[in-house]
Amino acid sequence: MKKIAFVFLCCLVGAASSKAQTSNQYFLFIGTYATEDGPNGIHTYHFDAEAATLRKVQPVTELDNASFLAVNNDHSNLYAVSGSRVNAYTLNPGTGKLSFLNSVPSAGSCYVSAAPDGSTVFAGNYGGGNTEAVRTNADGSFDEASVQLLQHQGSSVNKERQEAPHVHATVLSPDGRYLMVPDLGTDRVYQYELTTTSGEILKPASKPWLSVPKGAGPRHLEFHPNGQYAYLVLELQGAVMALDYREGMLKEKQIISMVDKGFKGRLSGADIHVSPDGKFLYASNRGDANEIAIYSIDKNGKLNRVGRQPVMGKTPRNFAIDPTGRFLLVANQDTNEVIVFRRDETTGLLTSTGQSIAVDKPVCLKFAPVQQGPEEKLVAEAVERFRQAMTDPDSEGLASLASDDLEYVHSSGTVRDKQGFIDEFMKRWTNFSKVDILNQTIKISGDNAIVRHRLVADANNPGYPSKVDIIILMVWRKEGGQWKLLARQAAKIPE
Structure with a gap:
């Protein structure tokens, strides 16, 4: 599989699995x-x-x-x-x-x-x-x-x-x-x-x-x-x-x-x-x-x-x-x-x-x-995975999603390998709490999809501003009739 590179503007996040919302x-x-x-x-x-x-x-x-x-x-x-x-x-x-x-x-x-x-x-x-x-x-x-x-x-x-x-x-x-x-x-x-x-x-x-x-x-x-x-x-x-x-x-x-x-x-x-x-x-x-x-x-x-x-x-x-x-x-x-x-x-x-x-x-x-067609279900699944990772980050769950075929690139130009991705996430995301997901958009082309979330997070770390406005990008690919998450990227919106 061809490697996919992303640029970090501020912080990295990962994801853990969760079911999409379908009823009640x-x-x-x-x-x-x-x-x-x-x-x-x-x-x-x-x-x-x-x-x-x-x-x-x-x-x-x-x-x-x-x-x-x-x-x-x-x-x-x-x-x-x-x-x-x-x-x-x-x-x-x-x-x-x-x-x-x-x-x-x-x-x-x-x-x-x-x-x-x-x-x-x-x-x-x-x-x-x-x-x-x-x-x-x-x-x-x-x-x-x-x-x-x-x-x-x-x-x-x-x-x-x-x-x-x-x-x-x-x-x-x-x-x-x-x-x-x-x-x-x-x-x-x-x-x-x-x-x-x-x-x-x-x-x-x-x-x-x-x-x-x-x-x-x-x-x-x-x-x-x-x-x-x-x-x-x-x-x-x-x-x-x-x-x-x-x-x-x-x-x-x-x-x-x-x-x-x-x-x-x-x-x-x-x-x-x-x-x-x-x-x-x-x-x-x-x-x-x-x-x-x-x-x-x-x-x-x-x-x-x-x-x-x-x-x-x-x-x-x-x-x-x-x-x-x-x-x-x-x-x-x-x-x-x-x-x-x-x-x-x-x-x-x-x-x-x-x-x-x-x-x-x-x-x-x-x-x-909530009436979910295929695109809305994809968004809902992405939201739930992100929320799970946000509230209970787990290195094993992240490892299962962080493919060896992906490159994660920091804004400084430093390439993070799979373990670097996990370490960066565990270090960065524990500084945030009380995240409000504001909106989601999705673009699907054939068997590829890009999902975009915008959210506001409270920061626990004194080194961060009290509110952080963040964009989350996710790339998905449909394989065997199922959508598979390939990579996830978070970026702080400049003030």
Whole structure:
């Protein structure tokens, strides 16, 4: 085999073997509020539902106050609200990369959802007190000429929070025919029917709204998997309302508190989700409680509170149950973290996994499955091999990958032989920790491939800067139908 030479600009790395990720792998998109330092954007992580681990996979997508996100059913697009705009992105299902398409104006939007067929996007405008609907083009971008606004009117008894309409969610019915719109300011859940005409997108249902108790403040709503029940967070009352649902109409059947009788403190219900098996319901309580209320769901859809879980932080504005149903992730807005809890599928109770990530002002969590074609699997395998070598360098593993047919050349011109390669790696890489892989690109030509990673590493060695920006290059060759790693190269990006 012909020798292959590489030039070192700063440091050498090697690799140890690991399986490519093929199942129970998801992207986690995290919407955030801006910080004092400026826009915070959309953060993209990889979530391994076997190990319950999170790692960054893309640079932050810049967007000021990306307070709520939605992913369409085929996971090809992501939509994000940002106060005065609703924004459309393409979503690469193999890498998680988001690419901006376009946006439409809104009026203080706080929620976004997409129709099952991807034809329409709906936004809840808290500041404007209206519901917004806009049709999409074939690529998921907005048809900017088709925006419809439905203005709400009225107020309620809480003069500080309910002085005007404040739309807080836009939730589609399971059959995709109706839109439920909780309005905190008017103590109503508006009920709209999707039309098939070319003009209007929504029209009031035959019963245009459901009223809730005065001062309750309806916020987020979630349907049961069977489509017969729905559950509504009453933010100001700190309670959950259980509802029957049929043909575009909700009917109240139960209100149950999120806290024990005699609780002293500020109530602030926030998010709500039903487990994928339909057996349990979870609701987050901010205010002074900072916990997840846990309810069992009986055969008639009524709730019984079975426990509560402190969120190990402050202000659980949003949370998400992963698609496998085994984990529940909480976004603690005011302690700047996402905490991973394990969910007992028999009791519904939660326990900490010890896994968490630091993210400034996280306020929305959304999952999308990793969809790997041949090229994405190659990238995923390269990432896993690099991470393994990074966290647990092993000279035997490196020796098995460092072929005698390869030359490794330092920037000084010194040639490293096989043992020199191993020694250099073991010496250099132990000085780094906490590596974030930012992005990956790949180029394939016939049976040859070049994979490029970019990452940022913390340096433990005082002789290095505190942050090192690194490019990783890998050369692969397909032999016997399998991709074989030929060589790996790391280079520091000049400041």
